[in-house]
Amino acid sequence: MRRPILVNSCSLDSFEGLHHAIQGSHVEVMQLGRGKFRGSLSHVGIGDFSLSIGSFSVGVRTQRVPTDDKLVVGMLLNAEDRVTHWSFDMRPADVLIMPPSTEHDGIFRGASAYAAIRLDLAEVTSLFKGEPRLSDPAAWLTKNHYRADTSISVAATRRLPLIISRLAQHQGALSDAAADFWKRSIVDAVTGTIMHALPPDSRGPLPSATQLVGKVDDYLETTGLRPVHISEICAHLNVTRRTLHRAFFDVLGLGPITFLRHKRLCAIHSVLRESNPGSVTVSEVAIQHGFIELGRFSHYYHSLFEEHPSETLGRRGAQANRESKPSGRALRFASL
Known part of the structure; x- marks a missing residue:
């Protein structure tokens, strides 16, 4: 619905x-x-x-x-x-x-x-x-x-x-x-x-950090490219945020929020890479994937990929233009 x-x-x-x-x-x-x-x-x-x-x-x-x-x-x-x-x-x-x-x-x-x-x-x-x-x-x-x-x-x-x-x-x-x-x-x-x-939760022993991160990976695999909030993951796995934070820092050296941000940035990169500049805008794709401030989003994006979102989006259009133009060799044959 x-x-x-x-x-x-x-x-x-x-x-x-x-x-x-x-x-x-x-x-x-x-x-x-x-x-x-x-x-x-x-x-x-x-x-x-x-x-x-x-x-x-x-x-x-x-x-x-x-x-x-x-x-x-x-x-x-x-x-x-x-x-x-x-x-x-x-x-x-x-x-x-x-x-x-x-x-x-x-x-x-x-x-x-x-x-x-x-x-x-x-x-x-x-x-x-x-x-x-x-x-x-x-x-x-x-x-x-x-x-x-x-x-x-x-x-x-x-x-x-x-x-x-x-x-x-x-x-x-x-x-x-x-x-x-x-x-x-x-x-x-x-x-x-x-x-x-709230004070720290002390409900008992923590699940294996590696196992917990693996369960997060498995869940994200089922969600495709859509944005996933950390509260959704905690709800699905029935774990607290503190538990999730400790597990991610132990295994990956970064927190789950940073990890999810990188996942969203990668999803945006994939969408922009496959889109034509005339059909979508960077702003539209960013908000669909959970980013509010375009300036901060661009900073995150450039830090991860060493290129701006507009460059990723423009690459598809540039490629299409190149493919639509006959090569010099083809032009020579056409003139014979």
Whole structure:
């Protein structure tokens, strides 16, 4: 069943526009700060799953209506003044868990920006399979707050707006496989703070590193050229990310995320090598394979292959031109 990605963005000139601050939820909003309200709101929808990002220029109070039966996981992206949710003081990249059918009260004392994902509680079983402390729906039934580590906070708050910006440009052209990859990437970006905050898992002896890497290879063999997110592999093999990281460093000397990036780069190289410049663009192929920033993608690509993506794509066109032109020898015979 096809699940297209739908992206909508709009500018806001009043606090009333934040009533749908989280797609699918109704939020009561009251302006607290003095001044002309200015803001923006973006929604990404993939089936019943959604990502919402909003920003506003003055302080507001938000209250979520408890009739919403979906799980909401929110992240503060930035704030000029104090932000509190329930009794939790929030800092940028902090994550808040809002269980289904739960009232929520948030106070933003100044200009702020946030992100929130909304999903069915039953989905956490498949999205976090391999992470036993997160794959149990019961783990998400309590209001909770996770403090962001300073080492990941900047990257976390920057990644989500970039994802929305890139998906807005290519939403109609993305395959089902790409849509699932980006859904997992969004969940990963929002919940990375939670993963980082959890203590090491000590469920028993680790599986053989070589055997585990081999199982990853076997699984990737079945997926073809489509992008595969690390959470998908953890779910398929029922292992935690920490286990996977240790295994890959032991066997290959690099982490699984770097390994998967190289696999995606190789897949892109194969697609570009076999494509005509007039039929595809580098940007289209990059987003289908899970790359947001073209500049960073080009850097990764050139570092691995010592050529630019456009050079790989242009080679097929140059070859076609050469093959369409008769050689000098053929021209001489033709003139006789």
